[in-house]
Amino acid sequence: MPSKTPVRARPGYRCAECGWQTAKWVGRCGECQAWGTVEEVGAPAAARTTAPAVVRQPARPIAEVDVEAARATPTGVDELDRVLGGGLVPGAVVLMAGEPGVGKSTLLLDAASRAAGAGRTVLYVTAEESAAQVRLRAERIGALRPRLLLASETDLATVLGHVEASSPDLLVVDSVQTVASAEVEGAAGGVSQVREVAAALIAVAKRRGMATLLVGHVTKDGSIAGPRTLEHLVDVVCQFEGERHSRLRLLRAVKNRYGPTDEVGCFDLSEDGIEGLPDPSGLFVSSTTERVPGTCITVTLEGRRPLLAELQALVATETAAGSARRVTNGLESGRVAMLLAVLQRRLGVSLAQRDTYVATVGGVRLTEPSVDLGAALAVVSAVADRPLPEGLVAFGEVGLAGEVRRVTGVPRRLSEAARLGFRSAVVPVGSLPSGGGPAGLRVHEVGSLAEAVAIAGLLPREGRDRG
Numbered sequence: 165m166p167s168k169t170p171v172r173a174r175p176g177y178r179c180a181e182c183g184w185q186t187a188k189w190v191g192r193c194g195e196c197q198a199w200g201t202v203e204e205v206g207a208p209a210a211a212r213t214t215a216p217a218v219v220r221q222p223a224r225p226i227a228e229v230d231v232e233a234a235r236a237t238p239t240g241v242d243e244l245d246r247v248l249g250g251g252l253v254p255g256a257v258v259l260m261a262g263e264p265g266v267g268k269s270t271l272l273l274d275a276a277s278r279a280a281g282a283g284r285t286v287l288y289v290t291a292e293e294s295a296a297q298v299r300l301r302a303e304r305i306g307a308l309r310p311r312l313l314l315a316s317e318t319d320l321a322t323v324l325g326h327v328e329a330s331s332p333d334l335l336v337v338d339s340v341q342t343v344a345s346a347e348v349e350g351a352a353g354g355v356s357q358v359r360e361v362a363a364a365l366i367a368v369a370k371r372r373g374m375a376t377l378l379v380g381h382v383t384k385d386g387s388i389a390g391p392r393t394l395e396h397l398v399d400v401v402c403q404f405e406g407e408r409h410s411r412l413r414l415l416r417a418v419k420n421r422y423g424p425t426d427e428v429g430c431f432d433l434s435e436d437g438i439e440g441l442p443d444p445s446g447l448f449v450s451s452t453t454e455r456v457p458g459t460c461i462t463v464t465l466e467g468r469r470p471l472l473a474e475l476q477a478l479v480a481t482e483t484a485a486g487s488a489r490r491v492t493n494g495l496e497s498g499r500v501a502m503l504l505a506v507l508q509r510r511l512g513v514s515l516a517q518r519d520t521y522v523a524t525v526g527g528v529r530l531t532e533p534s535v536d537l538g539a540a541l542a543v544v545s546a547v548a549d550r551p552l553p554e555g556l557v558a559f560g561e562v563g564l565a566g567e568v569r570r571v572t573g574v575p576r577r578l579s580e581a582a583r584l585g586f587r588s589a590v591v592p593v594g595s596l597p598s599g600g601g602p603a604g605l606r607v608h609e610v611g612s613l614a615e616a617v618a619i620a621g622l623l624p625r626e627g628r629d630r631g
Contacts, residue, residue: 182199261401340358475538504543569592
């Protein structure tokens with residue numbers, strides 16, 4: 165009787181992003197809808213057990229673990245240290261992502277220069293530009309330091325060789341998507357290559373206790389390019405944001421194992437380099453002192469930092485066209501359209517046949533619901549052609565029923581408004597404790613949009629005052 169040949173398990177395919185499995189190759193993942201992430205995996209290996217190894221260093225009580233080796237060292241860039249939670253921890257790997265031209269390389273070159281100026285050895289590996297190009301940028305921003313070493317390499321093995329030869333305290337790799345390993349198939353930037361490069365750099369960083377800064381690319385929708393495991397492997401993930409026509413740059417920590425994730429760093433990017441902005445509120449408020457209809461100051465929270473921003477509205481005369489235009493800049497168009505519908509339905513403000521333009525000052529983008537009240541007051545002020553009272557700020561979320569809902573961080577918002585000289589504020593009802601607001605700031609608590617408009621002097625007065 166012929167013996168039966170054992171049947172080998174057929175290899176399958178798995179998505180490198182989410183782990184979705186399929187029996188045949190497809191170009192697009194059926195779970196996360198990502199393109200080009202489905203890879204072939206071999207047949208499952210037979211189950212085996214791992215023999216226990218000899219323990220060289222026994223486990224210790226957690227209270228006896230030395231924490232001095234994990235103390236953060238300041239980078240010298242205050243706004244970067246704010247986001248990182250005090251500085252760079254030895255062995256920490258930070259991934260900084262952002263759109264092209266936003267200033268990632270300039271910021272990291274400035275941080276590397278400051279670290280080298282403090283006596284630390286820094287290795288800056290550029291895989292996108294030549295060494296001469298980086299040298300010209302360093303000269304322009306004043307980042308030339310003797311202990312700042314520069315290497316232009318794209319091969320992973322060569323990069324690791326530079327690390328062994330120079331023994332740096334800080335490693336900067338620009339960028340992780342342009343470095344490739346000869347031992348892995350595929351072009352640089354592919355899923356397998358990015359995973360291998362990141363794993364090798366993280367391993368050498370942990371082994372040597374070397375802080376590492378990695379520059380990452382982003383996709384069209386703004387997410388970090390490469391496999392999702394890249395964000396899980398690193399210790400800190402930072403997102404660098406900014407509009408091309410604006411000098412303002414915001415740095416946010418999406419993930420941070422050593423500090424908070426609700427801090428935001430503000431920077432000013434110019435031809436001479438990049439500088440931190442410890443007090444950026446003045447960038448988003450117009451410098452004119454004349455009271456103009458259609459403007460309102462609001463207070464938004466970027467992380468835990470309160471920022472004052474000016475909202476401007478312009479409502480044109482009635483048009484003969486069938487539908488009026490709705491143009492927004494710096495605000496979500498859908499939310500502004502909702503506010504206009506609430507104003508027309510709940511307050512009787514005629515807007516159906518009138519072109520309406522709502523924008524922010526300074527190019528800042530506001531997505532927090534707390535700016536609803538300020539935007540609504542700016543529109544009503546534009547329709548009435550009457551300016552709001554001088555020294556007034558307003559914030560609060562507006563609902564479809566015309567109610568004003570509470571928002572978070574009210575004490576911080578009011579303290580920032582009082583510090584900058586504002587004398588009155590319109591806030592949602594129930595936002596303050598019995599003690600009231602800061603000294604010198606009169607706080608008006610309102611429960612509806614009609615009350616807020618009345619306090620602003622645009623309708624018969626209602627509402628309650630607390631100061």
